[in-house]
Amino acid sequence: MSVTDAEIATKSAAMRPYENRRTFAIISHPDAGKTTLTEKLLLSGGAIRQAGQVRARGERRRTRSDWMKIEQERGISVSSSVMTFERDGIIFNLLDTPGHEDFSEDTYRTLTAVDAAIMVIDAAKGIETQTRKLFEVCRLRDIPIITFINKIDREGRHPLEALDEIQEALALDVTPMTWPVGMGSDFFGVYDWKSKEFLTSDAGRGGPFNVVKPVSGLEDEALTGTVFDRVMDELNENVELGGEAYPPFDREAFLEGHMTPVFFGSALRDYGVEELIRFIATFGPAPHSQQATGRKILPDEDKVTGFVFKVQANMDPKHRDRIAFVRLCSGTFRRGMKLKHVRAGKSIAVAAPIFFFAEERELAETAYPGDVIGVPNHGQLRVGDTLTEGEEIHVTGLPAFAPEVLRRVRLTDTMRVKQMRQGLEDLAEEGLVQIFKPTIGSNWIVGVVGILQLDVVIERLKQEYATEIGFDAVQYNTARWVEADSELELRKFLETNRANVALDRDDKPVFLFKSAWEVTYIGEKNPDIRFRETREIV
Numbered sequence: 001m002s003v004t005d006a007e008i009a010t011k012s013a014a015m016r017p018y019e020n021r022r023t024f025a026i027i028s029h030p031d032a033g034k035t036t037l038t039e040k041l042l043l044s045g046g047a048i049r050q051a052g053q054v055r056a057r058g059e060r061r062r063t064r065s066d067w068m069k070i071e072q073e074r075g076i077s078v079s080s081s082v083m084t085f086e087r088d089g090i091i092f093n094l095l096d097t098p099g100h101e102d103f104s105e106d107t108y109r110t111l112t113a114v115d116a117a118i119m120v121i122d123a124a125k126g127i128e129t130q131t132r133k134l135f136e137v138c139r140l141r142d143i144p145i146i147t148f149i150n151k152i153d154r155e156g157r158h159p160l161e162a163l164d165e166i167q168e169a170l171a172l173d174v175t176p177m178t179w180p181v182g183m184g185s186d187f188f189g190v191y192d193w194k195s196k197e198f199l200t201s202d203a204g205r206g207g208p209f210n211v212v213k214p215v216s217g218l219e220d221e222a223l224t225g226t227v228f229d230r231v232m233d234e235l236n237e238n239v240e241l242g243g244e245a246y247p248p249f250d251r252e253a254f255l256e257g258h259m260t261p262v263f264f265g266s267a268l269r270d271y272g273v274e275e276l277i278r279f280i281a282t283f284g285p286a287p288h289s290q291q292a293t294g295r296k297i298l299p300d301e302d303k304v305t306g307f308v309f310k311v312q313a314n315m316d317p318k319h320r321d322r323i324a325f326v327r328l329c330s331g332t333f334r335r336g337m338k339l340k341h342v343r344a345g346k347s348i349a350v351a352a353p354i355f356f357f358a359e360e361r362e363l364a365e366t367a368y369p370g371d372v373i374g375v376p377n378h379g380q381l382r383v384g385d386t387l388t389e390g391e392e393i394h395v396t397g398l399p400a401f402a403p404e405v406l407r408r409v410r411l412t413d414t415m416r417v418k419q420m421r422q423g424l425e426d427l428a429e430e431g432l433v434q435i436f437k438p439t440i441g442s443n444w445i446v447g448v449v450g451i452l453q454l455d456v457v458i459e460r461l462k463q464e465y466a467t468e469i470g471f472d473a474v475q476y477n478t479a480r481w482v483e484a485d486s487e488l489e490l491r492k493f494l495e496t497n498r499a500n501v502a503l504d505r506d507d508k509p510v511f512l513f514k515s516a517w518e519v520t521y522i523g524e525k526n527p528d529i530r531f532r533e534t535r536e537i538v
């Protein structure tokens with residue numbers, strides 16, 4: 001990048017506080033390198049002091065709470081969190097997302113709280129299923145995407161092939177920002193297209209990047225002297241081809257989600273990470289407007305608004321604490337403020353809001369749009385809730401998804417019905433599971449999008465509520481929320497179909513279906529009834 005750290009610092013000093021926020025998430029298929037990249041970004045922002053801490057932190061957390069065993073055993077990351085760090089006056093709020101598809105609901109909701117996403121792709125594997133799904137969510141929400149093609153220190157696909165895949169598979173314009181010089185055993189480093197710098201290693205090929213050679217261009221002798229001629233010839237050819245085939249970076253197109261800048265790099269060996277972070281600082285979007293009922297909320301409005309995109313209960317099992325993660329959309333938040341909890345119609349004093357850093361938490365005295373604060377509470381706040389300085393408005397776009405797995409809850413010790421219900425209600429508030437109370441019969445049915453969520457429910461009820469449960473199969477395999485324009489029609493339908501109707505935790509009716517065929521069949525037989533796959537959480 002041609003922009004220097006000093007230039008970024010001068011620019012950021014002149015910004016309004018929210019304009020220097022960069023709130024983003026990393027999306028990827030498991031194993032593409034999300035954890036490694038996160039760690040390197042935190043390291044480059046000085047948020048952690050040594051590599052390996054993101055993983056180590058995860059491990060400490062795992063030993064603290066046993067349910068994380070599932071994570072450990074299966075090598076997946078279940079819970080999302082927020083990591084804030086500062087560099088050259090820019091505040092980066094990195095929202096972590098679970099990579100495993102069974103927890104994709106959590107990821108979808110987290111993506112409602114970001115302004116940009118980094119899509120990490122394994123250079124050898126290309127776009128994998130989970131990346132594609134998450135990409136689609138970003139596209140639906142017009143979230144600008146920056147692509148990081150990782151692991152170029154290993155044998156991978158040809159850069160042109162990798163770029164073409166993104167262009168074709170995702171229907172996005174691509175523009176390369178850095179270019180790999182060789183790959184695998186011939187890997188020499190990365191050429192920065194804009195600054196005409198060559199990033200290489202003193203430690204020999206494949207070592208961590210630690211030398212920046214400014215060069216006049218690809219013809220520079222300093223370059224040919226450094227790397228094998230063969231690789232250079234290939235590079236020159238590629239760059240020529242690439243230069244013709246791909247449009248130059250266009251900020252508007254990027255912000256509108258039509259163009260993705262592509263960084264080739266290696267998170268493990270530090271190639272391309274600096275360029276990526278400077279890019280986000282310089283071009284990455286500042287907090288954008290948020291759609292709400294009736295209007296858009298703009299970040300420069302005076303009054304505070306924010307919404308809960310995630311709730312985590314029992315972070316400390318001894319205290320039964322519950323933290324609601326609130327993304328601020330407008331205004332300047334100050335600790336102690338009284339905010340209106342719109343759904344409940346009540347006011348709450350936010351006395352001990354928390355900022356999350358990589359290694360510690362801190363009381364949040366002041367926060368601006370784009371920031372995420374953790375609000376400790378006793379269960380009042382849940383995913384989808386809006387907080388305002390009095391206005392009756394709901395942030396929209398946080399969906400609950402129709403579950404694809406339904407199970408009846410079996411309680412081993414019948415004396416613990418109360419604890420089980422409390423536990424399930426709590427976990428439903430977190431968004432981990434959905435609960436349905438059948439109109440006939442008393443055993444609750446739970447619904448999830450991915451089967452692994454069930455394991456987490458069993459484990460957490462055991463650890464946090466000392467309650468052992470199991471799940472029995474039911475004849476249903478999906479649920480749809482039921483709506484109709486006519487209240488009378490709706491009541492008639494629900495009455496006639498009592499055996500298949502249940503209420504969700506907000507007492508909204510759902511119809512339980514036995515098969516996909518039945519969804520179509522019953523839908524066609526009842527044209528006045530709407531069967532919805534998603535429901536806005538309000």
Ligand code: G4P
Binds near residue numbers: 028099153265268
């Ligand atoms: P994830 O969070 O997306 O699941 O991926 P993670 O960062 O855990 O990386 C998955 C594996 O890929 C790790 O190896 C990691 O070291 C490796 N990796 C990440 N970035 C690069 C890169 O740029 N180059 C190369 N060559 N490897 C990379 P692992 O063996 O599974 O774990 P570990 O034993 O190294 O910790």
